[in-house]
Amino acid sequence: MKIIKDKVAKLSFVALLITMTAAMFYAPTASAHGEKSQAAFMRMRTIHWFDLNWSKEEVAINDTMTISGKFLVFAGWPETVDKPEVSFLNVGIPGPVFIRAGSWIGGQLVPRSVSLELGEVYEFKVLLKARRPGDWHVHSMMNVKGGGPIIGPGKWVTITGSMSDFVNPVTTLTGQTINLENYSLDNVYFWHALWYAIGLAWMVYWVRKPLFVPRHIAVSSGKGETLITPTDKKAGLIVGVGTLVLVAASMASTNEKYPVTTPLQAGLLRGMKTYQMPEATVAVKVDDATYRVPGRAMQMTLTITNNGDSPVRLGEFNTAGVRFLDPAVHVDETGYPDDLLAEEGLSVSDNSPLAPGESRTVEVTASDAAWEVYRLADLIYDPDSRFAGLLFFWDANGNRQLVTVDAPLIPTFI
Amino acid sequence: MSASQSAVRSRAEAVQVSRTFDWMILFTLFCAVLGGYHIHYMLTGGDWDFWTDWKDRRLWVTVAPIVSITFPAAVQACLWWRYKLPLGATLSVLALMLGEWINRYMNFWGWTYFPVNICFPSNLIPGALVLDVVLLLGNSMTLTAVVGGMAYGLLFYPGNWPIIAPLHVPVEYNGMMMTLADLQGYHYVRTGTPEYIRMVEKGTLRTFGKDVAPVSAFFSAFVSIIIYFLWHFFGRWFSKTDFISDDAT
Numbered sequence: 001m002k003i004i005k006d007k008v009a010k011l012s013f014v015a016l017l018i019t020m021t022a023a024m025f026y027a028p029t030a031s032a033h034g035e036k037s038q039a040a041f042m043r044m045r046t047i048h049w050f051d052l053n054w055s056k057e058e059v060a061i062n063d064t065m066t067i068s069g070k071f072l073v074f075a076g077w078p079e080t081v082d083k084p085e086v087s088f089l090n091v092g093i094p095g096p097v098f099i100r101a102g103s104w105i106g107g108q109l110v111p112r113s114v115s116l117e118l119g120e121v122y123e124f125k126v127l128l129k130a131r132r133p134g135d136w137h138v139h140s141m142m143n144v145k146g147g148g149p150i151i152g153p154g155k156w157v158t159i160t161g162s163m164s165d166f167v168n169p170v171t172t173l174t175g176q177t178i179n180l181e182n183y184s185l186d187n188v189y190f191w192h193a194l195w196y197a198i199g200l201a202w203m204v205y206w207v208r209k210p211l212f213v214p215r216h217i218a219v220s221s222g223k224g225e226t227l228i229t230p231t232d233k234k235a236g237l238i239v240g241v242g243t244l245v246l247v248a249a250s251m252a253s254t255n256e257k258y259p260v261t262t263p264l265q266a267g268l269l270r271g272m273k274t275y276q277m278p279e280a281t282v283a284v285k286v287d288d289a290t291y292r293v294p295g296r297a298m299q300m301t302l303t304i305t306n307n308g309d310s311p312v313r314l315g316e317f318n319t320a321g322v323r324f325l326d327p328a329v330h331v332d333e334t335g336y337p338d339d340l341l342a343e344e345g346l347s348v349s350d351n352s353p354l355a356p357g358e359s360r361t362v363e364v365t366a367s368d369a370a371w372e373v374y375r376l377a378d379l380i381y382d383p384d385s386r387f388a389g390l391l392f393f394w395d396a397n398g399n400r401q402l403v404t405v406d407a408p409l410i411p412t413f414i
Numbered sequence: 415m416s417a418s419q420s421a422v423r424s425r426a427e428a429v430q431v432s433r434t435f436d437w438m439i440l441f442t443l444f445c446a447v448l449g450g451y452h453i454h455y456m457l458t459g460g461d462w463d464f465w466t467d468w469k470d471r472r473l474w475v476t477v478a479p480i481v482s483i484t485f486p487a488a489v490q491a492c493l494w495w496r497y498k499l500p501l502g503a504t505l506s507v508l509a510l511m512l513g514e515w516i517n518r519y520m521n522f523w524g525w526t527y528f529p530v531n532i533c534f535p536s537n538l539i540p541g542a543l544v545l546d547v548v549l550l551l552g553n554s555m556t557l558t559a560v561v562g563g564m565a566y567g568l569l570f571y572p573g574n575w576p577i578i579a580p581l582h583v584p585v586e587y588n589g590m591m592m593t594l595a596d597l598q599g600y601h602y603v604r605t606g607t608p609e610y611i612r613m614v615e616k617g618t619l620r621t622f623g624k625d626v627a628p629v630s631a632f633f634s635a636f637v638s639i640i641i642y643f644l645w646h647f648f649g650r651w652f653s654k655t656d657f658i659s660d661d662a663t
Contacts, residue, residue, distance in 0.1 A: 088608035095526040096602040102588055109588045111600045113610035132527055143608030163527070170597065173584045180598060184580040185531045191577045192515070195539040199508045202543060206501045210429075211436040215497040225553075227498040233551060236500065240547035243540050247572050254576040261582035263624075264470045264614045265592045 035092070035139065035151045040379035041078055042150060043320035045388040045406070047142045048072040049152040050318055053334055054138065059130045061161030064101060067091065067140055068125040070275055071152070075119035076388055076406040082146025084116040086268060091126050092139030092151045097159065098128035099168060106273030113145070114269045121402075123275040130159040131166045153321035155337045174260050191250075198246075202239055277402050281308030282354075282393050286407035287361065289387060291380060293413050297367035298387070300405070304360055311353030312393040312401065317346055317366045319389030320376055324366040326351060329394055342368035353396070380411040443489075448509035451485040452517070455510060459536075461607065463514070464522075466532050466581050467599030469574070470614035471627040476634045478536050479567040480641055485510070486542055486566075487642040490549060490558070491649030500550035502649075503562075507542035511535060531581075532598040540573040541566035555646055563642040567635025571627050 052069035059065045073084055089103050089110050103110050103126045116122065126140070136159065140152035168180040218227055287301040306312055315329030324345035325332060332341055349363040371377045379387060388406040422428045455463065458481035462474045490502030514535035522533040548562035549555070581595040592600070599609070 086610045088610055090605060090608055091603055092605050093603055095604075096528060098603065099601040100603050101601070109590055111587070111590060111592065111596070111609070113608070141605065143610070145608075145610050149605060149608075168601065170585055170587075170594065172594065173586055173591070176583075178594075180531075180594065180601065181529055183531055183594065185529075187580060188531055188534045188577055192511075192534065192537060195537055195573075196508065196511065199504050199539045199543065202504050202546065203501055203508065206499060207436070207440060210432060211499065212439050212497060213432045213435055215499065219496060219498055224498045228500075228550065228553070232500075236547045236550040239543055240551070243543045243547075243569075247540050247569055250576040251572040254579045258579045258583060260584065261579055262584040262591070262593055263582070264467060265590075265596050266609075266612060266615050268610075 035154060036373070036375045038149075038151060039382060040320065040376045041382045041384060041386065042081065042147075044376070044379065045074050045076055045078050045386065046081060046144070046147070047084075047150045047152065048074055048318065048388075048390050048404075049140050049321055050390060050402075052140060052153055052336065054155045054157065056157065057155070057335070058158045058160060061130050061133065061159065061163065061165050062167065064127055064129045065098075065157065066125055066127050067138065068123075069140065070121055070123050071140075071142070072121045072390065072402075072404070073116045073118050074388060074406075075404065076386075077118055078384060080384065081148075082144060083118065084142070084144045084147070086113050086145035087116050088113045088143040089124055089126065090141040090143050090149070091128065092141040092149070092154060093128075093136055095132075097130075097132040097134065097136045098138070099131055100126060101129045102127035106275065108269070108273065110269060110272075112265075112267055112269055114272050116272065117274070120274040121277050122272060129168075130161070132163050133159045133161055135159075153337060153340050198239075198243070205235055278399070280401045280403050282306055282312055282401050282403055284391060284403045284405055286405050288410070289407050290410045290412050291371075291377065291387075293377065293380070293411055295367065296369060296371045296377065297365050298371070298409070300364045300366075300407075302362055302364055302405075304354060304362065306354045306356055306358055308395075308401075309356050310395040310397070310399070311355050312395050313351050313353055314346070314348050314362075314364065314391060315394045316392040317364070317389055318392070319366075319387065320374065322368070322370045322374060322376065324368060330392070339373065340370065342366070342370060345370075379409060385409050385411075444505065444509050447485060447489060447506050448513040451506055451510045452513040454484065455482055455514075461611070462613075463536050464533055465599060465604075465607075466534075466578065466595040467593075468612055468614060469536070469578050469595065471571075472615055472617050472630045473613050474536075475571045475627055475630040476637075478538075479541065479570045479631075479634045480637045482507075482510075482536075482538055483541075483545075483563060483566050483638045483641050484645040484648075486545055487559075487563075487645035488649030488652065490545065491555065491646045492653035494549055494555070495650060496653055500546045503542040503545035503549075504539070507538045511538065528602055529598075532595075532602055534577070536570070537574050537577060538570070541569045544569060559639055559642040559646065563639035564635045566642075567638040568631050570634065571631050 049069060049071045054067055056065040077083060089105055105114060105122050105124050136157055137154040138157045139154035142150045144150055166181060169177055170180045171177045215227055218224055283305040285303040287303055289300045291298045313329045315326050317324045322340050324342045326346040326348060327344050345366055345368040347365045354360055379385060385408060387409040391403045391405055393401045422431055459478050462468045462477055468474060485506040486503035489506045493499040493502040518533050518535060522528045523530050544565040545562040549558040552558060582593045584591055585594055585597055587597060
């Protein structure tokens with residue numbers, strides 16, 4: 001019996017080792033950023049990204065591309081998320097595969113945090129310089145203090161070339177042009193190696209003598225003082241004084257070598273320039289909204305009133321970066337990511353032009369697998385089951401109006 | 415061989431076994447301190463030690479010595495109290511810095527490709543050496559706490575200045591002035607570390623103007639003294655041998 005047990009134990013151990021070894025051969029690249037895991041209400045009711053454009057889908061090392069567009073800071077910002085009073089325009093990429101060569105909101109460079117106003121639209125642009133080859137999912141992103149990262153739509157971009165060719169030249173105010181990619185690296189290694197060597201020398205001085213057992217016996221028997229010799233004290237004095245001299249001398253020589261240095265820069269940028277959208281003349285009232293779980297479709301009953309002077313039609317519903325279009329009204333030609341674009345995902349019970357002064361109640365259905373794929377359907381499990389989004393109306397001349405909607409959502413399971 | 419007989423048969427063999435024992439304990443101690451101290455320092459010092467655009471004149475200078483004098487104090491207490499070995503601080507800091515360098519090179523650069531010149535660790539060795547030397551020469555834990563702890567806090571900034579000064583050279587970038595360290599933080603994208611998380615250049619030391627680093631260092635040094643005392647007692651407590659019966663010692 002014991003032999004069988006031993007054999008089972010041995011075979012189990014071998015099987016475990018084989019499994020662990022095999023697992024090492026399967027290590028897929030982690031490409032995304034958990035954007036689908038972010039609570040649906042966060043993506044639907046905080047920052048609405050629209051008019052996004054990724055300037056390139058393939059870019060060589062050292063070349064640049066931009067992500068540009070607009071974002072609406074939603075007026076119905078959820079109570080459970082801190083207001084965007086301290087925010088930072090970021091990009092969602094897997095580490096520094098690009099460097100952020102520049103980022104602007106309303107034309108102003110924003111290397112620092114900014115304060116955003118609820119209900120306002122801002123125009124932004126991020127300039128990226130390719131650094132590491134591969135296929136990367138590149139997102140727009142807004143970090144909000146107390147709210148966390150609010151990730152926008154992402155698109156796959158391919159970087160070609162070799163990372164060893166990457167350079168990041170910068171000219172300082174002292175007139176020196178450096179490559180920030182490896183600037184001062186030798187200096188870092190030198191000082192760390194020097195001090196580590198001095199520390200090791202101090203260790204070696206002591207560990208070359210008998211250490212634990214004899215010393216413990218001596219200390220326990222009251223002879224601990226005999227363990228420290230005058231030579232030890234001289235060595236300690238040399239190391240102590242040497243350390244102070246080296247610190248002082250290296251600091252002095254550094255100040256001489258770099259006479260112009262400044263403190264780190266930090267601060268909050270306020271009063272960011274907003275983008276003025278054309279005044280909306282269409283009013284929308286949400287009578288009710290339901291999400292049909294089996295059909296992956298959201299249905300809204302909307303009462304739309306046209307207070308303008310030209311007929312309009314509903315062409316797009318945009319929520320959490322997913323765009324549902326009525327192709328009879330609007331066709332996307334910007335190269336928007338396929339997985340976020342439901343080109344025929346919007347149907348309206350009566351989408352004939354709504355005449356000036358006319359009011360009409362319509363059934364609007366936004367249906368696409370994206371509800372499930374992007375886990376927006378999980379909204380029904382959120383503590384505040386409200387949905388929100390942008391409705392875009394067009395007139396015959398191609399003029400566009402933006403109207404926001406924000407209402408409770410009732411799930412139906414049959 | 416009965417339990418009362420010695421495991422060694424000669425003095426030479428006893429010395430050899432004792433030496434082997436030395437290396438085993440030293441190696442184990444080094445690795446244990448490396449792991450524990452590293453976790454502690456990353457949790458308490460964290461981003462201040464990770465990134466050059468966090469290494470400022472106020473909070474980095476204040477926080478780093480206070481949270482890093484802990485293990486040196488504890489290990490010193492153990493090694494001095496039990497063995498009269500004045501190398502606890504240096505051993506701790508060398509272990510920490512080896513762990514940090516492995517982490518920064520293998521993880522920060524090797525996995526996520528942050529250049530090493532943005533994520534190198536702070537230099538803690540000068541302060542550790544002085545702590546050990548004060549203990550050796552003074553033979554007093556109190557003196558080591560007061561003089562050594564003070565020196566540990568005061569030496570931190572000048573001990574790091576030769577490494578970080580080149581990154582504090584100013585640059586004009588798209589109409590704004592920033593340091594090269596700021597520019598590193600801006601260029602090399604950290605999706606989970608937005609700019610507002612940085613705790614730099616905050617505080618109420620504005621009246622000291624550009625000479626704020628020495629003031630921060632003195633404050634850090636005073637608190638380091640207190641933390642030294644506290645962790646010294648942790649070290650003494652952990653190096654007790656109460657679990658061994660008296661007749662076995």
